[in-house]
Every structure is written in structure tokens, then in C-alpha cells.
Amino acid sequence: MKLEIKEKFIEKTLLLIAFSSILILALIASFIFGEGLPFIWKIGAIDFLFGERWVPSHGEFGILPMIVGSFLVTFGALLLGIPLGLACAVFLCEWTPPQAAMVLRPAIQLLAAIPSVIYGFWGLVVLVPLVRNYLGGPGLSIFSGSVILGFMILPTIISISEDSLRALPPSYKAGGLALGATHWQTIWRVLVPAAKSGIVASVILGMGRAIGETMAMIMILGNAVKMPSSFLDSARTLTTNIGIEMGYASGDHRQALFATGVILFFIIMILNSSAIVLSRRRGS
Amino acid sequence: MRSNRLRFYTQSLAKILIWIAALSTIAVMILILFQILAEGLPILRLSFFLESPKSMGREGGILTTIIGTIALTVVAIIVATPLGVGTAIFLREYTRESQVSRIIRFGTDCLAGVPSIIFGLFGFVFFVIFLNMGWSILSGGLTLAAMILPTIICTTEEAIKTIPYSYREVSYSLGGTKWQTVTRAILPSALPGIFTGIILSVGRSIGETAAIILTAGSSLVMPNSLFSPIRTMAVHFYILAREGISMEMAYGTGAALILLVLFINTIANWLLNRYIRHRS
Amino acid sequence: MDKIRSTKLQVPNSKQIPMTKILKLKQSLSNPPPAYRQAGNPPFLKGGEGGFLEFGIWRLGFLLFLLCVSITVGCQRSKAGITVAGSTSVEPFAELLAEEYMIHHPHSHIYVQGGGSTAGIEAVRSHAADIGMSSRSLMGGEKRLYAVIIAKDAIAITVHPKNLVQGLPLVKVRDVFSGKIRNWKELGGHDHPIILVTREEGSGTREAFQKLVMGEEEISLEALVQDSNGAIRQVVSSDPNTIGYISLGLVNEKVKALEVSGVEPSIKNIESGRYHLVRPFLFVLNAEPTGESKAFIDFVMSPKAQKLLSKEGLVSILSKSSGG
Numbered sequence: 001m002k003l004e005i006k007e008k009f010i011e012k013t014l015l016l017i018a019f020s021s022i023l024i025l026a027l028i029a030s031f032i033f034g035e036g037l038p039f040i041w042k043i044g045a046i047d048f049l050f051g052e053r054w055v056p057s058h059g060e061f062g063i064l065p066m067i068v069g070s071f072l073v074t075f076g077a078l079l080l081g082i083p084l085g086l087a088c089a090v091f092l093c094e095w096t097p098p099q100a101a102m103v104l105r106p107a108i109q110l111l112a113a114i115p116s117v118i119y120g121f122w123g124l125v126v127l128v129p130l131v132r133n134y135l136g137g138p139g140l141s142i143f144s145g146s147v148i149l150g151f152m153i154l155p156t157i158i159s160i161s162e163d164s165l166r167a168l169p170p171s172y173k174a175g176g177l178a179l180g181a182t183h184w185q186t187i188w189r190v191l192v193p194a195a196k197s198g199i200v201a202s203v204i205l206g207m208g209r210a211i212g213e214t215m216a217m218i219m220i221l222g223n224a225v226k227m228p229s230s231f232l233d234s235a236r237t238l239t240t241n242i243g244i245e246m247g248y249a250s251g252d253h254r255q256a257l258f259a260t261g262v263i264l265f266f267i268i269m270i271l272n273s274s275a276i277v278l279s280r281r282r283g284s
Numbered sequence: 285m286r287s288n289r290l291r292f293y294t295q296s297l298a299k300i301l302i303w304i305a306a307l308s309t310i311a312v313m314i315l316i317l318f319q320i321l322a323e324g325l326p327i328l329r330l331s332f333f334l335e336s337p338k339s340m341g342r343e344g345g346i347l348t349t350i351i352g353t354i355a356l357t358v359v360a361i362i363v364a365t366p367l368g369v370g371t372a373i374f375l376r377e378y379t380r381e382s383q384v385s386r387i388i389r390f391g392t393d394c395l396a397g398v399p400s401i402i403f404g405l406f407g408f409v410f411f412v413i414f415l416n417m418g419w420s421i422l423s424g425g426l427t428l429a430a431m432i433l434p435t436i437i438c439t440t441e442e443a444i445k446t447i448p449y450s451y452r453e454v455s456y457s458l459g460g461t462k463w464q465t466v467t468r469a470i471l472p473s474a475l476p477g478i479f480t481g482i483i484l485s486v487g488r489s490i491g492e493t494a495a496i497i498l499t500a501g502s503s504l505v506m507p508n509s510l511f512s513p514i515r516t517m518a519v520h521f522y523i524l525a526r527e528g529i530s531m532e533m534a535y536g537t538g539a540a541l542i543l544l545v546l547f548i549n550t551i552a553n554w555l556l557n558r559y560i561r562h563r564s
Numbered sequence: 565m566d567k568i569r570s571t572k573l574q575v576p577n578s579k580q581i582p583m584t585k586i587l588k589l590k591q592s593l594s595n596p597p598p599a600y601r602q603a604g605n606p607p608f609l610k611g612g613e614g615g616f617l618e619f620g621i622w623r624l625g626f627l628l629f630l631l632c633v634s635i636t637v638g639c640q641r642s643k644a645g646i647t648v649a650g651s652t653s654v655e656p657f658a659e660l661l662a663e664e665y666m667i668h669h670p671h672s673h674i675y676v677q678g679g680g681s682t683a684g685i686e687a688v689r690s691h692a693a694d695i696g697m698s699s700r701s702l703m704g705g706e707k708r709l710y711a712v713i714i715a716k717d718a719i720a721i722t723v724h725p726k727n728l729v730q731g732l733p734l735v736k737v738r739d740v741f742s743g744k745i746r747n748w749k750e751l752g753g754h755d756h757p758i759i760l761v762t763r764e765e766g767s768g769t770r771e772a773f774q775k776l777v778m779g780e781e782e783i784s785l786e787a788l789v790q791d792s793n794g795a796i797r798q799v800v801s802s803d804p805n806t807i808g809y810i811s812l813g814l815v816n817e818k819v820k821a822l823e824v825s826g827v828e829p830s831i832k833n834i835e836s837g838r839y840h841l842v843r844p845f846l847f848v849l850n851a852e853p854t855g856e857s858k859a860f861i862d863f864v865m866s867p868k869a870q871k872l873l874s875k876e877g878l879v880s881i882l883s884k885s886s887g888g
Contacts, residue, residue: 028406087305090302113545113548118538183295205397246405
């Protein structure tokens, strides 16, 4: 009897422990929403989301420039990350001489492991002057941010895409080649479309990571509050908005930053849920 | 005939582009590492690691930041591992795929996607202010624990997944209860996987900055309790680099950071490989 | 996450488990089944010969419990030492002072923390910190707090050393930062758009700048924003087309401080009052300082500490006042 009670007890304890991640999520959501939602109620969601001026000292809290900034930086990062990432994934999967794999794989793992402050620092010291001198503008711009962010999300895209490609049944490739297609044609028209859902999942995860990046972006983007009008303009993302002003904010300003966090939270949840749905569908 | 040759030209072109892509990825990684290590390695003398920062970080070493990094990581692991392993055990051993397990998995996946600045906000508002822990190792460590929880759950689950069902069969047939099966048959075999998850998490926590600044503070003083604020190496690097206090020290800290991350990464990969070989 | 899920940890094809493992397992489970239906303690529940892990988990659980207890107990935080939090402009100097102080008082701990003037004042109000640092005068409700001016700091308008401009009248500075003047050639420099650099909203330095220079005008929304004086200095020192404001104490040979309305920002001019872009560095407390806080503040106001501050570029002040 005693044994059964003990077993039941352990099972219930484990059930509680298992809910810890949900609990933490709920805590995070409740605190962030608790501070941010009342603020959105107060000044009106339309004014908040579509206002173009962020001037807390005057009580103006429009985050549209930040939303646009996040969007542009992420878009630029994907522009760099998807072709490069897909190419590397295909390379690793199909075309590697063993020596090249031995070099490329550790390189990708390292890229994933490097802390974002180091990326930001490198961008600041190497990339920004280059952009300023050869492309114009202050150098601290969406362009520089996109390049760095692209390299930061590269490992995510590569590893998941590669796994999707590898998971395809060999008959796909054999079939393509048997029909007389060249290697490349097989890859491009058979394998990649077949692995589409995995690749798209990797892209969405990469996007999630890109939107959530803070430190490197604070260092490279320049953080101007105006709506950006070109890739060489400085801009601010939702994350850097919080990161830069959090320490200094109080009262309305702080609540506005939490509200920004709420919006960020929503966006990431939507992105992540779609990635989860897609990858579940691809079958595990 | 022309279209036939075109196919091969396309293939050659594609091959070249892909090689360029792969090479440029390697090149960028080398560039980044080279930049920091070239300037930073000369700074890494033994005294650099053993001395505390003096004069705002202009002189001395990075001892307190090393201690801070270790302290935060240790706290995070101590808190996250039981929770993570427990969750994984529950998901794999105590339930089938049901509403409950779906909810838990959803929660874990979502938690994995939350950006670190949100964790920072949460940690600040919850641990620092609401629970009145102040900027401290505890606040930072607990926030970090929340961040690494999904990783530990995931790797432990994967590790448990690979254990053949026959282990459990044997254990039950020998008369073991569920819990005994878990602790004596399954967990010992899953330990390497769990360990890998821990190492991966350590690698991630070392690079964390945004959340740490908001919860553990940025004090350079040697901590004397779990409630002291502390600066980690990544935060120190960020502050040094931004304030322009001492580029020399910044590079040194950056180099130390990179070497540490490289080391941990190598160990994690070695463990992963060894685990695979061990199983087969 | 997905990456880990899809990493295939290989499983051997054969489902055979080596005999040794089975024997070990059997040993660790001691006596077989019917035992657990009996009343009383089944033999294999006792102790853990093979079950170190089981023991270990209980130990770990106990540790966790202790941790939770210590958290709740420690929530009434009482660590030795004081926390000084607030303006990032004051922070490096406070750190220096704390270092000096702790050399002479080895048993005390002074934790210096950034976060910004406003956050520092908040922290003092909510008792998260003992002393708040502010680089601007107190406003509104904050005036109830007890403040000590520990030094005066000037705001310098800086440009790249290669910039042709040597000085500007205050009005022009205002026009530049509000975006009315947009090209260096209007100021006697070369033909290139002006790139502004400013601190973030909520920074004490920015608020001081706003009050002393901009008055009612807004700083242009196109300005680059950096989160510390040092970062502004970095940006200005690397781009010849930028202009930004930083604490005078941070000006070094990498940037050039402009003359404002013909007055050079030197210590002499600040002390005489000719250069008037000056703001107080404050230590803010809830009430009259006592104990460790008092000892620290007394040290900070001592000639020795003040000399340290002057050496770093601040203007020392040897009188106390409240309310900034």
C-alpha cells in the first residue's frame, strides 16, 4: 500500500513539475500584459500601433516606426539568410566532399554559439565603417543590422533545412536522377520542394530569432526614432526600443515599454505557433 | 540539344554559387573570430583571469565577472535541471499523447521562442521588484533558469526517447515500479543526453546579456551572497565596448568569452558524438 | 528546439540488452514482485544500493526546498553593504569612489549599478537601492527626497577632431539639434548632411541638455540614439559628420569639444560660471543618510574624494544642498 501511495505521490509531483513551463509562461504573460495592456487601453490601440511619433517626454507613444524597423531588419536578414542558408544546407546534404563538411559544420556550429554582443561589436567595428564609407549614410543602419542578423540566423536555417532534406526518402533523389535530370535539377525541382515545410519552418524560426534579437541591434542600428525611409537609414526595432529605454523609464513611459513588449510577445507567439504547426505536420 | 546543354550550364553555375555561399559563411566566421582574438589573445595573461577589475575596468583583470558568470550559470542549472528532467520524464513515461501532454509541449515550445529581452523585462518586474530580491545573482539565475528550461526538457526528452522499450520491459518484469524503472533503468542511460542539454544551456547562458543586465545588475564588486549584484563576462564586454572605457580590456574579455564558448561547444559536440557511439 | 528534435540520436537496430545490464538491474531491484503487495515495508524499498539516483533525486529535492526557503527568507533582503543605483553618467565616477572607499574600509560593500537617473530615483523610493545617482536636478514629486550634490558636470558639444567647426553660438546649437540646420556647410564646414547623436529618452544627460540648450524645442527625431556617453563619444570619434553631447568628464583626444557662444568648456570657465551648460551630479536618498550611507557620502564630500573627481574631469563642489 505504502508503495502505491508513494508512486501516486511521485506521479502527481511530476505532473506539477511538468506544468512548470506553462506556469512560467503564464507568469511572464501575466506580468508583461499586466503592465502593458492597461496602457494600451488607456491611449488606444490605434494610436499606439499606428502612431508615428515616439516622444515619451511629450506623452506621444506611437510605435509604428519600431514595427516598421523590426519588419525591415528582419526582411533584410531573411534576404541574406535564406539563399545563403539554403545553399549551405544543400551543400552539406548533397555536394560535400568530406573535408569540406569537416570545416563547414564546425563553422556553422560556431556561428550559432557566438554571443550576440560579439556579433554586435564586430558589426560596429568592421561593418559599420565599411557601410558608411562605401554606401553612405551614418553606417549605423538597417543595412548593417540586416547583414549581421542574417548571419546570426544562418545556423538555424541551415541546420533545420539540412535535416529536412536528409529526412527525405532516397527514392526521391533516385527517381529524379533516373528520369534523366541533372543533379542540380533534382535538387532544385524535387528535393527542395519536397522538403518545403521543413524549410519554411526553419525560416519562420529564424524570423522569430531575428525579431527577438536585442543587443547586437542596439549596437548597430543607430536607434533613431524616425520612420526609416531607406535601408541606409538608422532605425529602431521593438526590441531595441525596450532595451534602450527600459532602464530609464518610469510611470507612463515604463508602461509604454511593457506595452511594446506585449506587441512583441504577440508577434513572436504567432510566428512560433506557425512554426510548431508546420513542423508537427512534417511529422515527428 | 541547346536546352540539354543549358541544364548542365545551370548546374555548373549553381555549383559555383553554392560553393561561394559555403565559403563565405566560413569566411565570415573566421573574420569575426580573427578580429576579436587577434587583438584580445595577447591580453590573456594568467593575471587577467585572476585579478578583479580596477578603476572602472580600465585595469586589472576580469575575475569578478568570471565568478559572476559561473554563479549565475550554476544557479540556473540547479533550478532548471530538476524541473526540466522531471517534465521530460513525465511526458515520456507517465502519459501518452493527450491533451495534457499537448498543452505542456505547447508551453515548452512557446517558452523556447520568447526573446531574451522579454525575459529581462519579466525578471526585472517579477524577481527584482515584486519579490524584492533586488538586482542579484538569484534574480539573474532564476531568470536564466526560465530561459534554459526548454532546452533541458527537449534534450532530456530526446535522450529518453532513444532508450529502447526493452529496458523498461526488463525492469517491469523484474518487479520494478514505475519510479524505480525511471531512476534505475532509464535515467542512468539518459544521463549523457541530459548532460549534453546542460552543456548546451551553459553555452547559451554565457552569451546572455539583455536579460542579465536587467536582473543581475552590473556591479564589479566581488559578490558576497546570492543577493549581491554581479556582472557577467558578456555584460562586462558590452559595457567596456560601449563606454569605450578600455578597448584593450574589451578585446581581452571578448577573447576570453569566445574561447570559453568554443570550449563549451566542443565539449557538447564531443559528448553528443560519444553518446551516439556509446549507444551503438 | 526543432534542431534538437530533428537531430537523430541513433538507436541500435537490435533490441538486445547485454546480459550484464540485466543482471545489474535485477540486483538493484533486489527482491521481486509479490513483495510489494504485502503489508509493511517491502525489502527492496530500503536503501539504494543500485538506486543512488533515487536517493540523489530526493537529496536534490531537499536542496530545492532549501533554496525556496532561503528565497522567501531572503526576500527580506539584508545584505551587508549599500546599493548605489542610477545615472550611467555618474556611474563610472561612483564606481571609482566606491573602489577608493572600500580600500579604506575593507569590510564594507558598495554596489554600484547603472539604469539611469530616473530608475535610480525610483529605486531609492522603492527601497531597492540605498542611494540613487542622478545627473539632473530633481523634478516634481522627487523634490521631497534628500539630495546631495557631489559634483558638477558640464555638457560638452562634441564633434570629430577633423571637423572644421570650432565653436557655435547656443542658438545655432539648438537649431542644429532640432533639425533646422541640416548641412555642415551652413556652419562653415564642408558640404555634408549633419548627423545628430543623442542620448535616449529618460537619460539624465538628455534631460539636462534639453533643459539647458533646447528649451522648448524638440531634439530631431532623426537623431541617432545611443545608450551611454561613451557610446556617443565612440560614434562621434569615428564619423566626421556627427555632432553629439557628452559629459565633459568623458571628453578625450578622440573628440573635440566645441566652444559654445565663444566660451570654451574648461574647468575654469565652469567654476567662474561663464560656461553654463552645467548640471549637478546628485546622490539621492529617502531621508537624511545614516550608517553606511552616511559614511560613504561623507567620504565622497571629503577633499580627497573631490580631488579624485576633479582629476577625472568633474568640477568638485564642497557645499551641500538639498533639492538639487
